[in-house]
Amino acid sequence: MGALPPRRLAVAPMLDWTDRFYRYFARLITRHTWLTTEMVTTGALIHGDRERFLRFDPSEQPLALQLGGSDAADLARCTRLAAEWGYDEVNLNVGCPSERVQSGAFGACLMAEPALVADCLSAMQDSVDIPVTVKHRIGIDQVEGYDYLRDFVGEVSRRSACRIFTVHARNAILKGLSPKENRDIPPLKYPYVYRLKQDFPELTILINGGITDWPAIETHLAEVDGVMIGREAYHNPWLLVEADRRLFGDHHPLPTRREIVEALLPFLQARIDEGVPLKHMTRHVLGLYQGVPGAKAWRRTLSDPVALRGNDPGLLLKAADELERRLPRAA
Helix, strand or coil: CCCCCCCCEEEEHHHHHHHHCHHHHHHHCCCCCCCEEEEEEEHHHCCCCCHHHHCHHHHCCEEEEECCCCCCHHHHHHHHHHHCCCEEEEEEEECCCHHHHCCCCHHHHHHHCCCHHHHHHHHHHHHCCCEEEEEEEECCCCCCCCHHHHHHHHHHHCCCCCCCEEEEEEEEEECCCCCCCCCCCCCHHHHHHHHHHCCCCEEEEEEEECCHHHHHHHHHHHCCCCCEECCHHHHHHHHHHHHHHHCCCCCCCCCCCHHHHHHHHHHHHHHHHHHCCCCHHHHHCCCCCCCCCCHHHHHHHCCCHHHHCCCHHHHHHHHHHHCCCCCCCCC
């Protein structure tokens, strides 16, 4: 696909959400925003169905595979697989706070072991030519000071060649909060990430956490190199439609929502022909008309088990036409 775009904007890895169906849909909205898989554990990739975890459509690129693990040899092996399959980047998860992840000795608990993180990143980097990056929190449990974050990034960057750090600007509370609560309850500390960029100007620093609109994106981009958006990119994917012209210098005509639906239909039909039920894919497009009058009816139609039973992708076009007929002009 030629030179890769800068990481000015990326969509976060989200379990059960950023699968290949969502990513194909998102790529129809934005050509250059970086996309990321769900987190895949090294064990699942080594011992499980590799095609299920690694398959993607080339249109999804630029695309990163996020890995979860703490064994350097296993991570290197999986990183080689990612490169063989054509991924543009491999990202190491050092931010997930779930107990399941902790029991596997990876995720956010690895922030307490920066030397191990550096060893893992080095093994991954030594095995491929594509970038190897890391995503982490600003701290764990009751650590509140900036120094913890600075020292973690300093040691990891000094001991490895990793130069791209995505920072979720919250602590991870490993005991007492669920993964869902960890996305909202620990306070956001954006100034910590800004300061990190000031202290490490040679590193590429992306900021993540609670970012929901373009004014916020632009505010952050004045301080750091890139922004990673999570839930908002899923629930309100139309936010991404302006990314190409705002951040990547691509001034192609913006599509309409209905044009996105039309472009999606052949992909849906091809997956249905492979045996994928339509309902497994329509759940990812429920937010397409977020904020538009009639969006509730769109979501209701695409969630209706009876309507979905026929596995007819034309259902999306009918729902879009019904919604847009009620509008004074096309959305």
